[in-house]
Amino acid sequence: MKFITARRRNPFVAVLLLVAALGAVGITFSAVSNIEPAQAAMGSQTQVEDGKKLYLEGCSSCHALNAQGAMNGPSLIGVGAAAVHFQVSTGRMPLAAPGAQAVVKEPIYDVEEVAAMSAYIASLAPGPAIPTSEDLDYSGADVAEGGVLFRINCAQCHQAAGQGGALTQGKYAPNLMQATPQEIYEAMVSGPQSMPVFSNDTLPVKDKQAITAYITALQESPNPGGLSLGRIGPVTEGLFMWIAVFGAFIGAAVWIGIKAR
Amino acid sequence: MNEITPNSGANSEAAGEGHSSAPAKLGYSPVAEIPHRLRVTDTDPKAARRAERQVAAMFTLSMVFIMLSVIAYVVIDKYAVVYIPVLGDVGASNVVLGFTFGMAVVLIGAGAIQWAKKLMPDVEVVQERHDMVSEKEDDNLAIANYERGKDESGFARYKLIRRSLLGAMALLPIPIIVVLRDLWITPPGENPTEILTTTMWTKGKRIISDGTYMPIRPEDLPVGGLVSALPEGILEVQEEEHNLNARGKAAIILVRMDPEQIRSQQGEGWDYNGILAYSKICTHVGCPIALYEQRTHHLLCPCHQSTFDLADSGAVIYGPAARNMPQLPISVDEEGYLVATQDFAVPVGPSFWERDKA
């Protein structure tokens, strides 16, 4: 306790708190889920049946018995395996509670179960498939080209540095700093929730790889200028300046004004 | 106890014409009673020497930091990255230069202040103030000089000179304003209203996607899809004009929705099978907008949060924008690529004075 009391006026603690508060939300949104790219682009018959079972238990109450959609959930016919994998493996689905939008949480299904559910939904109608490891291989992509495409297609919602941003009525575009290449790809092809679809016809796989390369570069890049303040620009900079820097100045001014003992 | 020196405030001053004389003195305690307490450094020579050493140590340490700073400038590779707790992975050169130089400068300041606080006399001294108003003599002198000048120049007498001089001085600034006219070297025959009203879009102009610059077929765009797009030939125009003006006006977004969900459009049949083209430039103050929520068909401006409903003629449903997002009528050409069928029917971007005259 004493340790904290003694240090709570430390400007670095103010920074830390600031960054922690602002970062916490974003990080929660995109908690890590390191699931291997599922192999099941085309599922076996047993997988489809297993998937159907899981679907009926976990999803049908909202999306209806034949996935045709109902009051509480949209139709899943034709959304494809990519959408199922994205939504379920990041824990967004099944929905914990109704809200502005589905939040990322600990996934409740394991890799095989997700694969089975994806196979089941994919069997209903053709839709975007789960990307192959070739689709996801961005090693040959041009990062700078990806940056240009990112600013054209993604930055308007996810912010130029991929830190996420607000949408209408409490919805938001999530922070991308923990997003895996597979999640990025699946989100683009399936258009989860508010996000528009970026099909492979208007945004070819090569460009998707470039975008992935750019997001990964953002995730991994250091901050040449020092503490990043969340890379969201003037709001945190202004807060930091008013709280930490002015705190230090006024501390110094008071010190000058106090008579020495 | 404290002696109380009478305070002659201005309480009794009459109102009406205002309070004009300054109170002679406010507050209590004459100068002689300003308290003073000796510091440890005043009474204990050891403490004074300690303070001297402290100050000198700060100045010396400052020198050390300056040296470190110069060494860092030479030694540290400018692309080197270093991990520092709390800060994370940061540029080594920047952090070390900033830290060493900053410490060097702070230490000079801290040393000087410590010196002043501990070793220089901390006895408050008193100086008298004088009213700002000039002495009567100076006042009279100024008036006398003014009168002499007026008289000698004959400024009051020579009415014609006076008036013509005033006139000349009044007109003098006009060229300074006039000469600013060519801040915009207006190309012959052009005027702002016309420029703001026309864009690159013409009948049959192909729509290409921004970034890839490829023409788009309707079947490329799925329901729920979004493409930031430009007119074909934009790069050539940019090359020729050496600016981004055409891009700033012609940028559009293409979205596709279930045709049944389109409640209204700005012109009949301006969509193509549920594909709608809207300007990307906000009608509020001109930020580019592409925050399209495919579920609700809302388009949100990230600058001031104006929200437009693209399923309903691009109408404003929230925020400070007053005008619908302008819609671009589209179709397909014989090769099956999306094209514009005409230019925007209304000026894109923020409103302007002559907008509705256009």
Next chain:
Amino acid sequence: MSTTLDHPVEQVGGVTAKYVDERLGSNKFLGRNLGKVFPDHWSFMLGEIALYSFIVVLLTGTFLTLFYNPSMVEVVYNGSYVPLKGVQMSEAYASSLDISFEVRGGLLIRQMHHWSALIFVAAIAVHMFRVFFTGAFRKPREFNWLVGVGLTALALGAGFTGYSLPDDLLSGTGLQIIRGILQSIPLIGTWAAFLVFGGEFPGTEIIPRLYAAHILLIPGIILALITVHLMMVWTQKHTQFPGPGRTNTNVVGYPLLPVYMAKAGGFFFIVFGIIALIGGLVTVNPIWVFGPYTPDQVSAGTQPDWYIGWLDGALRLMPNWESVIAGFTISWNVLIPSVVIPGILFTGLALYPFLEAWATGDKREHNLLERPRNAPVRTGIGVAAIVFYGILWIGGGNDVIAAAFDLSFNTLAWTLRVGLIALPPIAFLVTKRICLGLQRKDREKLLHGYESGRVLRLPHGEFIEVHQPLNYKELAVISAKEDLPVLPAPVKIDADGVRNPNYRIDQLRHKLSSFFLRDNIERPTDAEIEAGQAHAAHSAALEAPLHEYEELDQDPVGHGGVLHHPGMPMTNQEHVDQRQ
């Protein structure tokens, strides 16, 4: 005093001073001013922060001009920052990237420049609050207030023009908004926008033009005005807070040489050093992650720097009004928040000292600062204005706040809209009440001394609460309150039947005067204070036998208590005498 310039350096200095003096008569100035007295208070340092951060801005800015290229010619980036390699961008942006990555120490200087610019405006704001709330703008300092208001506006201009220079995606969007604002001005707006941008937006002229304004025009005027500002402070001598020995006609503090110079000079290095530390340790405006500007791209969370945030907030909170009158379009939704509101705010700021002086009829010179509680209406107005500004400011970041705290910005914006109308008046009333409460408490203290909280039973059974007399310092501070009467109501037709031609204006003045002054809690008379303090001392003395270990006067420094403390035997006057 004998001069002992015996050190070789001093001899050189002496010769130099004489050389200069023979040509400029400078020693007369030095002789008069090296001993000039400056009062000491931490809040007097706030203006210094502004001055010092401006010096840092000038120094770092000069360095930046050596590398920055204000050109909008498109080039292909080929520097060391890989995620932008091969990307088309303006030379302005490319050279800003080069400053950040290729020039050693360049990023540090760029970040110091940006941080100190943010600090400059903030320090001006805080300094202005201090001046406002202590009434330091009153006669004879109205001109300096006006200069300060001008400096504030120029600081915003300097900041915004600089923010735009890197030509990154964030700042370019800001320029796009400026274009929209210019276009909203009735009659001349469209042409104004075309002239400013040299044609259509974005054109290729705006960056070089902003550069000229940013490095020459605006800083030149700021420097000139700062000089005037400081000369006026010098001539008029700094104000001081009430305290022992401090009157309206003297100034109590430390002489320029050496104490004030060491403290103020030392503070310069502190400010400079902290800016350097922050510039090295904390990122500001990472332009490389925003990318180059093109007019058809945007980033979520687009914000201006903090000092323009309130204008952006005003634009966000404004309802979407627009009207077409006789075929001409007037965009109230842009014009009101970005032109009218700042116009009113700055005009109000500039006129306030004159308005208050007129309303209260106060024509006296004020060198002693007023405690905020003693001017409840002024303090209330100030707090209300800050609340108004603060809500607009929060509005400027409503999307970031909404995203960070999981709110809907629609709800947030509506809350702020309501707050913008409702909260300033509430803030005014609450502040005024608090001030009046404090005034009442002060009056109590003057009349009865401190309530010690200790209850004493007297020998005859009576219970009393022990009151203690105020110490010398509090007495000086609290008793410095001034009272002004409300200006009398004018008479429409006087006894002689003459009509008052200025009746309406006099009536307005009377009402304003009453608004400012009617609730004032009057300061007791000197005799009442004396009696009150004596009574309190008596009550404390009654208790004394029970608390022999405790000192009667809690403050050992007071001239009543010095005898208890060996080692602090002298008053200030004695010290001064001794020194002379």
